[in-house]
Amino acid sequence: MRKSLPIFITSLSLTLFSSLTTATSYDSNQKVALDLTQNALKSDLAYKITESLTVEVGPRLAGSPQNAVAVDWAEAKLNALGFDKVYKEQVVVPVWQRGSAAAKVISPYPQNLVVSALGGSVATPKNGLTGKIIRFESLDALKHASHKDVEGKIVFIDKKTERFKTGAGYGQSVGGRVNGAIEAAKLGAIAIVIRSVGTDHDRMAHTGMMRYDDSINKIPAAALSAPDADMLDAMLTRTNEVELQLTMTPQSLGTTTTYNVIGEVTGATKPDEIVLLGAHLDSWDEGTGAIDDASGVAIVTAAAKLISELPQRPARTIRVVLFAAEEIGMLGGKAYVEQHKDEMAQHYIAAESDFGADRIYRADLKVAAGVFNEAQALLASLTAFGVELGDNNARGGSEVSLLPAQGVPVASLRQNGQDYFDYHHTPNDTLDKVDPEALAQNVAVYAQFAYLMAQSELLLRPLE
Structure with missing residues (x-):
């Protein structure tokens, strides 16, 4: 029977961590995984990759010229790092240009406001539009409003995003951003502004x-x-007669082709079986996309690179997928599922890094219920540097969340998102937000996870 690292290990000490690698209670796979972890914690490769993408490419909105630069960058980077196989797969995406955006209260308290067009928005008339503001505390409140009250006005959804380690507050408020324009327009509104989802x-x-x-x-x-x-909001507590002028010049310019960029470390004995590590290559165009998601690109790429440097390759293939167009609807993920539908049964497990660059604190799985405890035990060595073993309800993250519907087991290696939404989708998403030590911890977790899964003898399917 395969031996595994005891669940009770919680020490963060690297001295203890090192001593565990020589303990007689661990098999060779666990020792290799622990060696990988030590190498990852000492490596600055992930930080160098993050810096390279944010500095040499910068913002890379799907469909933009800089996105094409990012694709070339990714292909060259994976080749330079010595991946066994590097290739691209087409993804058709809409082309949207942000243009400019300006807003100001023109009465009764004239003030300029800071705004950003939401992705995919239409423009205002050339000279802008003006209307009275009507405020709603949430999307649900807007849905229950009357046409008479909203018609001809500018809707303001004032839903605050609460701060959680898990990022749960985002899910509670993002509906207003995603669907607010539809609901406001149903009631005759001429525009919508929302409190930023952050x-x-x-x-x-x-x-x-x-x-x-x-x-x-x-x-x-x-x-x-x-x-x-x-x-x-303070103005509206004084009067309901607040008039706002909004001027925006975004454009939609048809479609273009971009790419998922894929690199593989070929497995030694089960090369057709895949452990997928994902991240997304595109970003919004306001910042440089450092934590969303250059850091994720770096984490999974560096983890796979460290595995490729082992004296002996793992049994299964490690496939790194740098997805296109996540920000505008997970289009790269959807294309991947369609293009690889005939090999979904060969995907052993998948995980995606797309929640910033802070430390991983928990590992959740979604595998066959009958092997969940064994799978947890296999990954129990993660607890040696602060990773809690979680539940069997993982989503996998972003595009990987599409895979359980195809029968693919997934893992969620959860990062601390306490301050992620301070920077998410803003001009403040820049390299200085990335802590090199925390980034290295992510690489250590992903490298150990990917290696142990590539060597695992467990039957992780069928999902329930």
Whole structure:
């Protein structure tokens, strides 16, 4: 029977961590995984990759010229790092250009406001539009409003995003960004502005994707910085006669082709079976996409690179997928599922890094219930540097969340998201937010996870 690291290990000491590698209670796979971890903790490769992508490419909105630069960068980087196989797969994406955005209260308290167009928004008329503001505390409150109250006005959704380690507050407030324009337009609104879906207090707005319904009038949609949302709210406590002028010049310019970029470390004895490590290559265009998701690109790439340097390759293939167009609807993930539908049964397990660059604190799985405890035991060595073993309800993250529906087991290696939404989708998403030591801890976790899964004898399917 395969031996495994005891669950009770919790020490963060690298001295103890090192001593565990020589303990007689561990098999050779666990020793290799622990050696990988030590190598990862000493390596600055992930930070160098993050720096390279943010400095040499920078913002890389799907469909933009810089996104094409990012694809070339990724292909060259994977080749330079010596991946056994590097290739691209086409993804058709819409082309949207941000243009400019400006807003100001014109009465009764004239003030300029900081706004950002939401991704995919239509433009205002050339000279802008002006309307009275009507405030709602949430998307649900807007849905229950009357046409008479909303018609001809600018809707303001003032839903605050609460701060959680898990990022749960984002899920509670993002609906207003995604679907607010549809619901406002149903009631005759001429535009919508939302409180930025973020946890910061900086005077900068958070962009992000929104949706339209082709059967409903398309109205301009923008996000307000949190301080400006506070100020607008304070004005509305004084009077309901607040008039806002909004001017935006985004454009939609058809479609273009971009690519998922894929690199593989070929397995030694089961090369057709895949352990997939994902991240997304695109970013929004306001910052340099450092934590969303250059850090994720770096984490999974560096983890696979460290595995490739082992004296003996693992049994299964490690496949790194740098997905296209996650920010505008997970289009790269959807394309991957379609293009690889005939080999989904060969995907042993998958995980994706797309929640910043802070430390991983918990590992959740989604595997066959009958082997969950054994799978946890296999990964119990992660607890030696602060990773809690979680539940069997993992989503896998971003594009990888599409894979359980195809029968693919997944893992969620959860990062601390306490301050992630301070920077997410803003001009403040820059390299200085990345802690090299925390990044190295992520690489250590991903490298150990990927290696142990590549060597595992467990039957992780079928999912329930």
